[in-house]
Structures are given as structure tokens and as C-alpha cells.
Amino acid sequence: MHCSIEEYYRRLDRSLFIDNINKNWADLDRPLPIGFGQTISQPSLVLAMTRQLNPQSHDRILEIGTGSGYQTALLAAFAQEVFTVERIAELSHKARQRLGQMGFENIRYKIGDGSLGWPEFGPYDKIMVTAAAAAIPDELVRQLEPGGRMIIPVGSPGMQELLLVKRNRRGQVTSRILEHVVFVELKGRYGWSADG
Numbered sequence: 001m002h003c004s005i006e007e008y009y010r011r012l013d014r015s016l017f018i019d020n021i022n023k024n025w026a027d028l029d030r031p032l033p034i035g036f037g038q039t040i041s042q043p044s045l046v047l048a049m050t051r052q053l054n055p056q057s058h059d060r061i062l063e064i065g066t067g068s069g070y071q072t073a074l075l076a077a078f079a080q081e082v083f084t085v086e087r088i089a090e091l092s093h094k095a096r097q098r099l100g101q102m103g104f105e106n107i108r109y110k111i112g113d114g115s116l117g118w119p120e121f122g123p124y125d126k127i128m129v130t131a132a133a134a135a136i137p138d139e140l141v142r143q144l145e146p147g148g149r150m151i152i153p154v155g156s157p158g159m160q161e162l163l164l165v166k167r168n169r170r171g172q173v174t175s176r177i178l179e180h181v182v183f184v185e186l187k188g189r190y191g192w193s194a195d196g
């Protein structure tokens with residue numbers, strides 16, 4: 001990609017990622033429903049998270065929570081390859097169709113529990129988690145390259161801290177709070193119960 005993340009973000013039409021009545025509100029800087037009780041995050045937050053993850057052309061990035069595919073597009077435009085996991089099959093299928101129509105060929109899709117990561121293709125240079133966990137899943141830390149970084153919202157269902165997690169070359173993990181956010185829950189083995 002020959003433009004900056006900001007430029008690409010400004011040009012990316014968010015309405016392409018919403019196929020219900022909320023399409024009309026795509027320009028608002030608000031989270032919007034995408035069906036199945038899930039949301040597309042507010043664009044300014046997606047931009048901030050992308051900038052913090054800082055995708056590079058040689059990066060292999062794991063994304064947990066494909067949702068509409070909007071965040072996936074921002075990552076895939078700058079990374080070598082994006083591996084994106086979504087637990088709701090219908091959302092994954094729609095995102096795959098949209099991103100395919102947009103011409104992306106560097107995205108792999110998985111339907112399943114992303115709290116387990118996607119070990120077959122790991123470790124990853126970077127990990128983006130777009131659903132809220134109670135704690136940083138060990139599995140995801142294990143799948144992060146030494147020197148890698150992860151963005152993840154961690155906290156209670158109603159309010160979380162958005163963490164920038166770094167794993168240094170010796171494997172030690174540090175984290176820094178970027179801001180307070182409200183994300184839908186990461187369900188699954190290392191997330192919240194899928195029944196609750």
C-alpha cells in the first residue's frame with residue numbers, strides 16, 4: 001500500500017461493511033449493529049488500534065473477531081498476510097465475500113474459537129483482538145513472536161482497558177493501558193462462557 005494508514009482509512013467506505021438499516025449511519029463515529037448481537041466498532045477506535053499495532057508489509061497478523069471485516073481490511077492493506085478468526089459462521093462468510101470483492105488475496109479465514117488463536121500458522125508478528133477478554137489468553141501470548149505486539153481489550157463485560165501487550169526477545173511480556181473501551185465479549189475457552 002502506497003498511502004498512509006490515515007489516508008487509506010479516510011478512503012475506506014465503511015458502508016460497504018454494513019448490510020442492514022444502519023448502513024445509513026455508516027459515516028457516524030459510532031459502533032453500529034451488524035447482526036447476531038455483534039457490532040462494527042467506531043471508526044476512530046479502529047484507526048487508533050491499527051496505528052498502535054503498526055502493521056508492516058512483512059507482518060503476519062492474527063485477528064480475533066472478524067465481525068464485518070472492516071478492521072481486517074485496514075490490517076490487510078498494510079500487512080503481508082492476515083489470519084482472521086470469527087466464531088459466527090454467517091459473519092465470517094459475509095466478511096470473506098466483501099473482502100474478496102474488494103480484491104484482497106492475503107487474508108485467511110477461520111470459523112471457530114479465536115480465544116485459542118490459530119496455532120497452525122503461528123507464531124504471528126502481531127495480534128489484534130477485537131472482543132473483550134477477562135484476562136489475556138495465554139494461548140495468544142504463546143502464538144506471539146518474541147518482539148511482537150498485541151492489542152486486546154481486557155476487563156469486565158461493560159468496560160475494559162485497551163492493552164498494548166509486548167513480548168520482548170527474551171519472551172517477557174509487558175502491557176500498557178491505551179484507553180478505556182467497551183467491546184462485545186470474547187466468547188470461548190479462554191473468554192466468557194458462550195452460554196452467558
Ligand code: SAM
Pocket residue numbers: 038039040041046064065066067068069070071072085086087088091112113114115130131183184185186187188191
Ligand atoms: N473488528 C470487527 C469489525 O471491524 O467489524 C468488529 C468485531 S466485533 C466488536 C467482535 C467480534 O468478535 C464479533 O463478530 C464476535 O462474534 C467475535 N468473537 C467473539 N468471541 C470470539 C471468539 N472466541 N472467537 C472468534 N470471534 C469471536
